[in-house]
Amino acid sequence: MSFIAKPKITHPGLPRNEIGLTVRDYEGSMSTLCAGCGHDSVSSAIMQAYFELSIEPHRVAKVSGIGCSSKTPTYFLGGAHGFNSVHGRMPSIATGANAANRELQYIGVSGDGDSLSIGLGQFAHAIRRNVNMIYMLENNGVYGLTKGQFSASADKGSKAKKGAANAYSPIDPVLLAISLGCTFVARSFSGDKDQLVPLIKSAISHSGFALLDVISPCVTFNDHEGSTKSYAHTREHMRETVFADYIGAHEEILTRVEPGEARQVTMHDGSRVSFRHVDESYDPTDRIAAISYIEKHRAEGAVVTGLLYVEESSEDMHSTLGSAPQAMSDIPYQKLNPGADALKKIQSRWK
């Protein structure tokens, strides 16, 4: 951990976004993670995405569980709201916060341990409820914070730092999420911001639960030879299937695309995601096809990345519940809490 804070001084030519901020206004405090941790790189991609979307930091709420990954909300968007919950419980906190104030933008940050072991049930139900949030699963195949035990995402046969092989089959969060009905599922790599930043922007614009499974190497416990979540292994086996360009609601499409070559999905807020098919045979709106494609490549040892599945007509939690259209804090207290008599009246209906 560095003894000095990152100096406030910066490049005078740094670009400003529509609300006059530079990307440095999206920073948090100095990271205390190991130098070179993939999670820090994901934090930078998150800052870049919110900066590019000109979102005011105080309109964002960050929630997380426990783990190195779950520590990172401290390191970005210092001006945002935040809640660091107990291990694996971030989805409940996010659900509750979102129920109370639907006007904030929610970003959950979790790890493969936090989401796929202790928090697997919570993870599944937040997807099932289609909570409107982006869910960053920073996936390094180990419990980094507790010194590198295999997690549930570690591949069978993958080697621990001291050589022991993992005996269990992995849980693939992408396949799990698609099968649970998740409406936005992407996989990326902390070492590829060109891919990651537009994916995060697309996820933010998506209405409903957006999962980003980001391979994020643990330099200290899982970056050796024999690991299948190292920088080198991921670079070698990564297979970009669809490249998603994010195009804001008022932006022109700058990249020249031949008709028929690019498919577009219009997001809830009018922005669009345009796919550049790297693999012609892939259709990111066909759920069954997506599952079999990912399964097939997984069997071959390839890590399929990109925006793998998206369904934009989704209903989020609030529309399913028919809840009030505004944040609870904006509802007058009298209306929000009509008092003991009103409660009695309601209860009397079931007498």
Add this chain to the structure above:
Amino acid sequence: MKSTNPLDPDHYHRVVDCQWGCPAHTDVPKYIRQIAQGDFTAAYLENRKSNVFPGVLGRVCDRPCEPACRRGRLDESPVAICRLKRVAADLSDDIRDKLPPKGPANGKRIACVGAGCASLTVANDLLPLGYDITIFEKHDKPGGLMRTNIPSFRLPEEVLDNEIDLIVERGVDLRLNSPIDSMQTLLDEGYDAVFVGTGAPRGKDLNLPGRHDTDRIHIGIDWLESVAFDHIDTIGENVLIIGVGNTAMDCCRSSLRLGGKNVSVIARKPRGWFKASDWELEDAEEENVDILINHSPKAFIVEDGVLKGMTFDKLHYDISDTGELSRPEVIEEIFLPCDDVILAIGQENSFPWIERDLGMSFDEWDTPTVDKVTHAAEIPGVFFGGDSAFGPKNIIWAVEHGHQAAISIHKHCSGEDVSDRPPTAMNLLSTKMGIHEWSYSNDFDDAERRQMQHVELTQRFKDIRIEVELGFDAEQTAREVERCLNCDVQTVFAESLCIECDACMDVCPVYCLTITEDAEEDVLRQQLRAPADNKEQVLYVSGALPQTGKVMVKDENLCIHCGLCAERCPTGAWDMRKSQLLVPYANDEAAEARKKTA
């Protein structure tokens, strides 16, 4: 683009903006750290090695290092490099016993003409090698313009005397009141080499009507000289100074100390086109000197032998969008009354004592043909330096010329080829002390530049010898040293170690670093995380990185040398290494010899 060769000493030298900007390549960050540690004597000696007159230059240097300083590109005001130099000089112990003594006689005799800073530097460098050095000076005191033209309220005599003594007392044969009036005669005396350091001694005149009808029109540099030698100690109440360069600033401020009450400096052009340094202008304006712009002198008005004033054309200029001045348009004629006029419109070379049949050629400004690198004239064994070589510059350039001429003289006297210059080398030494500890202060201090305190206006005019600047106090010094960004602590990259985790790129507060596909320089400069628009500063470009074949590019322009890239790198691919430029001097050999015998 081509990957960078960090072994080329120029690459890291250019990163040290101040040192690159200093004609004598003074190791500024090193001496600033020595001051920070309270080792003023070491800081003084570090300065003296390259600039020979730290006490003088800590007050009056033209300071090309300051506009070059990187700090000025980040928060507008550069580090007060010059002020810190003065701190080192003011607080240094006596260093007499730390200077190399005159070396055992080598039997060679050198003549230097003029005892200005250029000649004194030549003597300083050649003494330890055992040369027999004679300096001929026409005045009764050494120092050249440092004594005769720079007024003592900017440069006290004791400071100058002390630094000249440090050279002369080690065994120079200084002959005062000894003008050289014939080069031929001097050459006939059989010296092994002759160095000409006679300056640019002629002030330009302004031949307008009335110029010769009065004795109250003075040539600036001659007038300052008479003031310095106490031949003049009064002036009229109303004074006009023509010209707005540094000489004009010294003339107007000196006038105020000799009885001038209404002193105006007259400029032909608008502000922004003045020749004087900003700080000299500020100091003059603080003393209530009026600066009148867009006035073109027309005539001196003299009635019955008495100077009444001057007439001027008041001019109007248009300034184009690109900042160019149009041709002036005359709006009206103006008369300004005055008792004295001082002409400060420039200086020229003049060599009445060099016969024109010796094989030397001179251009239309009477500057001789002199080699820019070796300082050799067209007669073998004759060298020029300082203002006499290429026209008026400043002290630090004259000193650098002196160093180069000394190298040439030593080569000439040793029978070597003078154009075969000794190489400049560079050392790199890691500053790593612990995981995140460095042997320099790497945190960025956001302090603003400290302001120099001045003697009260009511006090300073009492005597021309009262030094106006008080120097930095302890608090000011302690803050100012921390403003230095330690640009000599270089980010050194080992591409074979990089795993492309992006940590360094992400942590860099000024967005210096980018991992990207290689491209031509112009394209590359625009595809970095922040545009690299300052082409004065180099890009560092690595070879292909092991995992993706991309390259690591560093824009050296704004790096604050915080070391965070090296702290966040998991593999130690970045290291913070102090670069030490090894500048060659004529007397290096003498130092080597002394080491062997010690």
